[in-house]
Amino acid sequence: MNFITAFNKEFLEQRRTRKFLIALVVLVLFGMTSPLMAKMTPQIMTMVPGGEAFVGMIPEPTINDAVAQYIKNIIQFGVLLALVFTMGSITIEKDKGTAAMILSKPMPRGSFLLAKFTSLALTFIIAVVIAGVAAYYYTYFLFGQMNILNWITLNGLIVLYILVYIAITLLYSTLTRTQYVAIGLSFGTLIFLGILGSLPGFGINLPDALISNASLLMSGYPVTNWTGLWVSLGIIVVSITTAWLVFRKQEL
Amino acid sequence: MEINPMEIILKYLPLLIPIALLQFGLMIAALVDVIRREKTKGPKWVWIIVVVFINLFGPIVYFIFGRDE
Amino acid sequence: MNSVKIEDLRKKYGNVNALDGLNIQVDSGSVFGFLGPNGAGKTTTLRILAGLAQADSGSIFFGSENTSKSGTDQKARLGYLPEEPAFYGWMSPREYLDYVGKIFKLEAKERQLRVDQLLEKSGLKEAAKRRIAGFSRGMRQRLGIAQALMNHPSLLLLDEPVSALDPAGRKEVLEMIEGLSSECTVIMSSHILADVERVCDTVGIINKGKLITQAKKQDLLDRYAIPALEITTSNGSASLMPEWKLRLEKLPAITGVTVEGYRFHLAVKDVHTSQQEVMQDALHHNVTFEKLEVVKPSLEDIFMQLTGSLK
Numbered sequence A: 001m002n003f004i005t006a007f008n009k010e011f012l013e014q015r016r017t018r019k020f021l022i023a024l025v026v027l028v029l030f031g032m033t034s035p036l037m038a039k040m041t042p043q044i045m046t047m048v049p050g051g052e053a054f055v056g057m058i059p060e061p062t063i064n065d066a067v068a069q070y071i072k073n074i075i076q077f078g079v080l081l082a083l084v085f086t087m088g089s090i091t092i093e094k095d096k097g098t099a100a101m102i103l104s105k106p107m108p109r110g111s112f113l114l115a116k117f118t119s120l121a122l123t124f125i126i127a128v129v130i131a132g133v134a135a136y137y138y139t140y141f142l143f144g145q146m147n148i149l150n151w152i153t154l155n156g157l158i159v160l161y162i163l164v165y166i167a168i169t170l171l172y173s174t175l176t177r178t179q180y181v182a183i184g185l186s187f188g189t190l191i192f193l194g195i196l197g198s199l200p201g202f203g204i205n206l207p208d209a210l211i212s213n214a215s216l217l218m219s220g221y222p223v224t225n226w227t228g229l230w231v232s233l234g235i236i237v238v239s240i241t242t243a244w245l246v247f248r249k250q251e252l
Numbered sequence B: 001m002e003i004n005p006m007e008i009i010l011k012y013l014p015l016l017i018p019i020a021l022l023q024f025g026l027m028i029a030a031l032v033d034v035i036r037r038e039k040t041k042g043p044k045w046v047w048i049i050v051v052v053f054i055n056l057f058g059p060i061v062y063f064i065f066g067r068d069e
Numbered sequence C: 001m002n003s004v005k006i007e008d009l010r011k012k013y014g015n016v017n018a019l020d021g022l023n024i025q026v027d028s029g030s031v032f033g034f035l036g037p038n039g040a041g042k043t044t045t046l047r048i049l050a051g052l053a054q055a056d057s058g059s060i061f062f063g064s065e066n067t068s069k070s071g072t073d074q075k076a077r078l079g080y081l082p083e084e085p086a087f088y089g090w091m092s093p094r095e096y097l098d099y100v101g102k103i104f105k106l107e108a109k110e111r112q113l114r115v116d117q118l119l120e121k122s123g124l125k126e127a128a129k130r131r132i133a134g135f136s137r138g139m140r141q142r143l144g145i146a147q148a149l150m151n152h153p154s155l156l157l158l159d160e161p162v163s164a165l166d167p168a169g170r171k172e173v174l175e176m177i178e179g180l181s182s183e184c185t186v187i188m189s190s191h192i193l194a195d196v197e198r199v200c201d202t203v204g205i206i207n208k209g210k211l212i213t214q215a216k217k218q219d220l221l222d223r224y225a226i227p228a229l230e231i232t233t234s235n236g237s238a239s240l241m242p243e244w245k246l247r248l249e250k251l252p253a254i255t256g257v258t259v260e261g262y263r264f265h266l267a268v269k270d271v272h273t274s275q276q277e278v279m280q281d282a283l284h285h286n287v288t289f290e291k292l293e294v295v296k297p298s299l300e301d302i303f304m305q306l307t308g309s310l311k
Ligand SMILES: Nc1ncnc2c1ncn2[C@@H]1O[C@H](COP(=O)(O)OP(=O)(O)OP(=O)(O)O)[C@@H](O)[C@H]1O
Pocket: C013, C016, C017, C018, C036, C037, C038, C039, C040, C041, C042, C043, C044, C045
């Protein structure tokens, strides 16, 4: 299967060029430091000169603080790395001519494109899974037990959120000529969706709802509206399909 | 209530060690890469300083932007 | 084996007519030399043949099949070397060739054999495990040729295959191309006319996206057998040459003068008259030469004449 061939090459490339290592180390580090920081912040604050006044005023941190830190950090750095790793995936291959060499052979353009998406996806899935395990243990030692099923769901939603931005950036990388335009457009989209989401009542329909749903779940509330999940899956499918339709006709 | 920094560090030491090790490992990986690479974007010695002295972000920035393929 | 027929191919980039109604017929098993000045449309044609660009109109037939119908099938039998082959810098040549072999669905055993064979053939055996990122232009060219041969193509498209190679490498590659003519059809673009003259049996000359002429090389040489003279000047008369050149250009029977070292190459209308004129001029101005001879026309002369680079 040509898809498997292309996928193996892409995943090997990510390991060789250290993208895999970076994603793994960065996310795992934040997985460990997030609960630790949540726990230690009040204690550190009392140590800075003049901080003694706060003793007793800062509420004792809870599991929810640790989870909130984790979500914030993993999303922030996960998405940032996803954009940086994806921005050049098509533009560079077109610009250098490596794509032309491969695509003049019996390698379908769809497989070529899909291999890029799935290999990046795998990198971030592995990184988030290990980060999630590390964070679970740290939280357990510092705060106590969490609901494992909810924790798994939370990490799944985080991965999905990152995949949305990989798919969007892949589309921009196909449409534009340089990687910096591609990442610029991705940041633009990120900000645009952020603004849309702040409209009252509308945010629940956007990928950002994945994150709010995740924290709701962890703090024990039931989640009833999953529109954001379907919209996210839709964005991924539409982005990749559009990228394929455009890429199929592009000159190399 | 008396809290001293050493006490906190000692208390959380088992949790801090893996973090330190990971950061150190990433730094070594980046350092080896800088030294073995024929060409980097910008002078090599600057990257060595960046990688060694800027915690966590030095090696990451090097891996993403410093290498010249 | 595969014959190629290109009919009325057109391609516009903005308002540039890269291809302007190109017609070419390449017979099965021939080595076709594709000539033309810079910007004539050679690379564009080869990219369209390789499926990397689409023509605005016109058709291409491989054998008797129209390409628009058989995309991947055709690609499995194609070998393509672009003008500037590009590779993944983090791979080694062995890894790259192995990857290409996988794309062509070669079995592991066969693939390894073929990779070894091609590394040997392209002279990259020593460098087989080094990263391609550090390769010289010529080494990349060799790897480019190797990857184009992976699937034993029945149609091989080579865009300036020898331009980056050293003299020894050039000779090797040309010999290899010559040897291929029994296995496959080769279309090769080049600016080095001596090379084309040496390995190609058919020549097509294009200019501004149109075919000017296409013929068997020998027919072409016979048909455009414009006579030419060559004067080898005496050593030490170098200082006289520029002045002499001006005078030669003015002689009525001479249509063009080029200088190569101590030699004048004269394109002439008629051998007999021009010989007389040259000798008279030499006598008149008291210049001597070592040799005056009638030479056979080269592809270069024909090319210059047909693409209007000559006066
Ligand atoms: N991608 C492109 N965008 C715009 N113009 C192009 C493009 N590709 C080719 N052209 C134009 O088409 C014409 C033919 O170019 P082509 O590269 O086919 O010439 P060539 O015969 O290969 O020349 P050379 O001998 O210099 O390699 C040129 O005028 C060129 O500027």
